Amino acid sequence: MKYLDEFRDSTLAKSLVGELQKAVTKPLRIMEVCGSHTMAIFRNGIRSILPEGLELISGPGCPVCVTSAPHMDAFISMADKPGVRVAIFGDLFRVPGSNGSLANASSRGAKIDIVYSSMDALEIAKNNPEDLIVFLGVGFETTTPGIAATILAAKTQGIRNFVVFSTQKVMPPPLIALLNDPALKINGLLCPGHVSAIIGAGAYQPLAENYNLACVVAGFETVDLLNGLIFLARQIGRGEAKVENAYERVVSWEGNPRARKMVDEIFEPTDMEWRGLGVIPGSGLKIRDKYAEFDAQVRLDITLPEAKEAKGCMCGNILKGINNPRECPLFNSRCTPANPIGPCMVSSEGTCAAFHKYGLDM
Amino acid sequence: MCLAIPMRVTKVEGNPDDFTTNKIATVDADGISRDVRLDVVDHWPAVGDYVIVHAGFAIHSLVEEEALRNLELLRELAENMSPELLS
Numbered sequence: 266m267k268y269l270d271e272f273r274d275s276t277l278a279k280s281l282v283g284e285l286q287k288a289v290t291k292p293l294r295i296m297e298v299c300g301s302h303t304m305a306i307f308r309n310g311i312r313s314i315l316p317e318g319l320e321l322i323s324g325p326g327c328p329v330c331v332t333s334a335p336h337m338d339a340f341i342s343m344a345d346k347p348g349v350r351v352a353i354f355g356d357l358f359r360v361p362g363s364n365g366s367l368a369n370a371s372s373r374g375a376k377i378d379i380v381y382s383s384m385d386a387l388e389i390a391k392n393n394p395e396d397l398i399v400f401l402g403v404g405f406e407t408t409t410p411g412i413a414a415t416i417l418a419a420k421t422q423g424i425r426n427f428v429v430f431s432t433q434k435v436m437p438p439p440l441i442a443l444l445n446d447p448a449l450k451i452n453g454l455l456c457p458g459h460v461s462a463i464i465g466a467g468a469y470q471p472l473a474e475n476y477n478l479a480c481v482v483a484g485f486e487t488v489d490l491l492n493g494l495i496f497l498a499r500q501i502g503r504g505e506a507k508v509e510n511a512y513e514r515v516v517s518w519e520g521n522p523r524a525r526k527m528v529d530e531i532f533e534p535t536d537m538e539w540r541g542l543g544v545i546p547g548s549g550l551k552i553r554d555k556y557a558e559f560d561a562q563v564r565l566d567i568t569l570p571e572a573k574e575a576k577g578c579m580c581g582n583i584l585k586g587i588n589n590p591r592e593c594p595l596f597n598s599r600c601t602p603a604n605p606i607g608p609c610m611v612s613s614e615g616t617c618a619a620f621h622k623y624g625l626d627m
Numbered sequence: 628m629c630l631a632i633p634m635r636v637t638k639v640e641g642n643p644d645d646f647t648t649n650k651i652a653t654v655d656a657d658g659i660s661r662d663v664r665l666d667v668v669d670h671w672p673a674v675g676d677y678v679i680v681h682a683g684f685a686i687h688s689l690v691e692e693e694a695l696r697n698l699e700l701l702r703e704l705a706e707n708m709s710p711e712l713l714s
Contacts, residue, residue, distance in 0.1 A: 266633070266657055267633070267635070267655065267677065268677055269633060270687060270699055271630065272698070272701075277701060277702065279703050279704055280704075280705030280706075281701070281704065284704060284705065299628045304630075313629050330690055336666035354682075381682065381683055382682045382683025382684065383682070383683070384664060384683050384684075385683065404682075406680070407631065407681050407682075407686065409681055409682070410666075410684065411664070411666075411667060411682050411683060411684035412665055412668075412687065414664060414666035414684065416675075418666075445652070459630075459631050459679070459680065459681060462631075462669075462687045463686065472639075473704065485630065488701055492700075492701055494702065495704065506652040512697070513693050513696060513697045513700075514689055514690075514693045514696075514697040514698075515679055515687050515689070517669075520669075521668075521686060521687065522667040522669075523667060523668070523669055524667035524668075524686060527666065527667050563651065585629065627637040
């Protein structure tokens, strides 16, 4: 396929592996922020060819994993309400809250639809006028513009039985929170590809400037990932800290202002709780008062319950890059993909799920 | 969650400046055809262009020169390697 195969070319990749070996001249600890990067890195076997001295740490970029336990509990209690039909992205289905998951709610009769797009949820609303359809908004900048467009479409089309429960999050604030944590020692950031398509490579400039951190935006194919790592290794080797873009075909310096305008019309910044990271100021998005009729929290009068994290689960520290899954006492004993305890094992993009799937559990 | 792949546009519907129209492109990826929304795409695509699609929405319309430059830089990077590392 055009724009895909050429970035999977094995001859080119082989050359880049050699180049990466040459480029690593001092110990590097690089955080890959995005969950889709984590999976792509494992799937392409990048970890197995990393040169000595280059360590990759997974960051907080799996949206399902960072959804807080109180939010999960609120999702589940909402699904249990009569007259409510919940539409979700599939990854969320089996994430445990304090008392079971949406899958458990479904088995006791809650109406839950797994959708590919928020627009599909709007279709369900049109076809089921007797139900209130609640779309559970979980995701980062890549996902939010589509949800904003869906809310606008609901308003334009006068659909009254569609609401969104927003736990939408934005990327730069948690990175700043992590960089302020002395427990995390990294000297480079592999910046997310498709979040950056929206916010632009320029969004990382303050991180490079204020935290002396090398930042490189990369794509998801084998040669994209290798290219991103080479850029980082060279930059750090030269003692520089700047933003570079290794995914030019998709990401520009200014991003996608059209999408950001759509988001800004519907949403405003709010403080948001992240699993493992706590409440981070301005790291979430809530629906503006002007669109309150589409806000599940307003329409259903939801208060977030107190929630308990599973005992012994190290998801929080794994999300912060402080521990890796093998250091968790539950990993591959009580916590497996078939019976997950923490969200990092549930989501297909979770670090624990990736370690399990790709055999790094030995 | 943020995975998105390039798909070729085979049909475009709607008007970028008129918010009352349905903005939809029919796209094709490896023989599979589906409709995607163009509400938040950065620039309006033409038939034959490629768009990056995430959760039913095109988020970026690829410009051929950007993709070629991207690839060119990668190839340059690989060609500058010392030959012993290729073995």
